[in-house]
Amino acid sequence: MAPTDLRLDYAYCTADALGGVHGVARQRAVELSQSFIRVHAELERGRQEGRLGFWELPQTPAAELTAIKSQAERLRGLADNLVVLGIGGSALGATAVDMALNGIWRHSLPRRQDGMRLYVADNSDPRMFTSLLEGLDLKRTAFNVISKSGSTAETAAQFMVALDRLEQALGPEEARRRLVLTTDPVAGSLRPLATLQGFPSLPVPPNVGGRYSVLSAVGLLPLACAGHDIDALLAGAGRMAARCLAPEMTANPAYLFAALAVDFWRRGRNILVMMPYVSDLFGLAQWFAQLWAESLGKALNLKGETVNLGQTPVAAVGATDQHSQLQLYMEGPHDKLICFITLDNYGCDLEIPSLYPELDAMAYLGGRSLAELIQAEAKATAAALADQGRPSLSLRLPLLDEDALGQVIFLLEAATVAAGALLGIDPLDQPGVELSKKLTYGLMGRPGFDSFRQRLEELDLGQRFVL
Numbered sequence: 001m002a003p004t005d006l007r008l009d010y011a012y013c014t015a016d017a018l019g020g021v022h023g024v025a026r027q028r029a030v031e032l033s034q035s036f037i038r039v040h041a042e043l044e045r046g047r048q049e050g051r052l053g054f055w056e057l058p059q060t061p062a063a064e065l066t067a068i069k070s071q072a073e074r075l076r077g078l079a080d081n082l083v084v085l086g087i088g089g090s091a092l093g094a095t096a097v098d099m100a101l102n103g104i105w106r107h108s109l110p111r112r113q114d115g116m117r118l119y120v121a122d123n124s125d126p127r128m129f130t131s132l133l134e135g136l137d138l139k140r141t142a143f144n145v146i147s148k149s150g151s152t153a154e155t156a157a158q159f160m161v162a163l164d165r166l167e168q169a170l171g172p173e174e175a176r177r178r179l180v181l182t183t184d185p186v187a188g189s190l191r192p193l194a195t196l197q198g199f200p201s202l203p204v205p206p207n208v209g210g211r212y213s214v215l216s217a218v219g220l221l222p223l224a225c226a227g228h229d230i231d232a233l234l235a236g237a238g239r240m241a242a243r244c245l246a247p248e249m250t251a252n253p254a255y256l257f258a259a260l261a262v263d264f265w266r267r268g269r270n271i272l273v274m275m276p277y278v279s280d281l282f283g284l285a286q287w288f289a290q291l292w293a294e295s296l297g298k299a300l301n302l303k304g305e306t307v308n309l310g311q312t313p314v315a316a317v318g319a320t321d322q323h324s325q326l327q328l329y330m331e332g333p334h335d336k337l338i339c340f341i342t343l344d345n346y347g348c349d350l351e352i353p354s355l356y357p358e359l360d361a362m363a364y365l366g367g368r369s370l371a372e373l374i375q376a377e378a379k380a381t382a383a384a385l386a387d388q389g390r391p392s393l394s395l396r397l398p399l400l401d402e403d404a405l406g407q408v409i410f411l412l413e414a415a416t417v418a419a420g421a422l423l424g425i426d427p428l429d430q431p432g433v434e435l436s437k438k439l440t441y442g443l444m445g446r447p448g449f450d451s452f453r454q455r456l457e458e459l460d461l462g463q464r465f466v467l
């Protein structure tokens with residue numbers, strides 16, 4: 001393995017570390033690895049039939065990348081701010097990568113010279129959107145409307161509000177230049193708008209679903225606008241994609257991650273905590289939470305039998321949540337698997353000065369550094385959990401750059417579809433979110449959805465149980 005490669009450390013999942021009751025014993029590991037003969041064949045078929053479109057994204061043709069980069073270049077010439085209007089899989093990936101690379105304070109610190117400031121307005125909350133529109137100089141702001149289906153109510157509503165505001169500020173022609181639509185190349189309601197009204201647009205590959213789309217134009221345009229190196233992101237993803245083709249579970253990081261998560265879930269660990277020891281990776285933990293939840297939380301298996309399965313993902317941050325969640329992880333129910341993300345190199349460090357040699361509580365820190373401290377905390381927390389029979393694994397990144405992020409993103413996407421295959425469910429659909437969408441359409445008066453309005457009235461118990 002190259003020094004820049006992500007490593008998956010699973011020592012604290014094994015029976016060697018946790019004992020036979022809590023850990024994965026050798027015999028169990030053998031059984032698990034045998035089940036990957038079927039999983040591998042299914043994923044291979046999915047790749048060949050083009051169902052796993054995300055797998056091809058690291059090899060995006062040069063012409064498509066050039067189109068993305070030239071849109072980014074054009075927008076950077078027009079504006080200082082880019083507002084993404086999208087939700088779920090159309091939003092979380094760009095936030096994750098931009099937060100990872102530009103940091104959690106990125107909106108309150110001076111803007112990078114080589115990139116636009118990126119805002120992801122992923123809600124129909126009027127407070128959030130009003131304060132953004134009023135806070136930004138619209139003449140220096142561009143918008144990227146991202147919706148694969150084109151029918152997402154939150155995004156459609158924000159699009160019309162933003163277009164109206166831009167037209168008022170700049171006139172119709174200038175407004176259109178500042179609004180790029182990223183949507184399905186043929187289907188959906190945004191595509192005809194782009195064609196008929198002349199909005200610049202980029203395609204979302206039809207075989208790539210929202211939560212697997214960060215490495216397509218969905219994530220790449222905003223990230224290129226923000227000044228990130230999208231070639232390096234795809235290069236890291238491509239190297240991980242090659243590793244995730246290995247048929248053996250123990251040689252394939254995606255299979256190993258899926259095997260451990262599913263095995264611990266089957267043994268009662270219903271919660272998967274994603275806990276980077278890097279504040280700037282909180283967005284990545286949230287992106288993963290959507291990926292894991294929406295992909296694996298399913299009522300029916302592929303045979304149509306009711307299974308109601310899923311493992312609840314939780315986003316946490318170390319060392320912060322050692323002082324918030326860790327008590328529960330250490331002593332609460334044995335229902336969690338923790339996945340840490342650690343950095344070998346933080347890319348910067350702060351030496352701690354020896355200011356109080358006479359005070360025990362401070363003297364030992366003098367002359368050490370903040371990176372040493374947080375690395376010691378990650379190590380100590382994993383060991384303390386193991387001491388209590390609590391499993392954890394660690395994704396160890398050499399440093400935090402585009403290449404490493406490409407690797408971790410691809411690994412988690414591949415692990416999610418591998419877990420879906422292992423569980424016998426479809427990790428690419430999301431039938432459970434449809435009913436609330438349709439009830440909303442009914443309430444908001446969308447033609448054809450009257451029956452859902454009636455259904456909502458039947459379900460609504462009014463004020464009878466309101467105190």
Ligand code: PA5
Pocket residue numbers: 087088089090146147148149150151152155209210211212294430
């Ligand atoms: O992962 C998914 O498929 C969803 O989270 C979608 O991304 C989300 O619902 C937004 O859909 P769309 O891009 O069609 O507006």
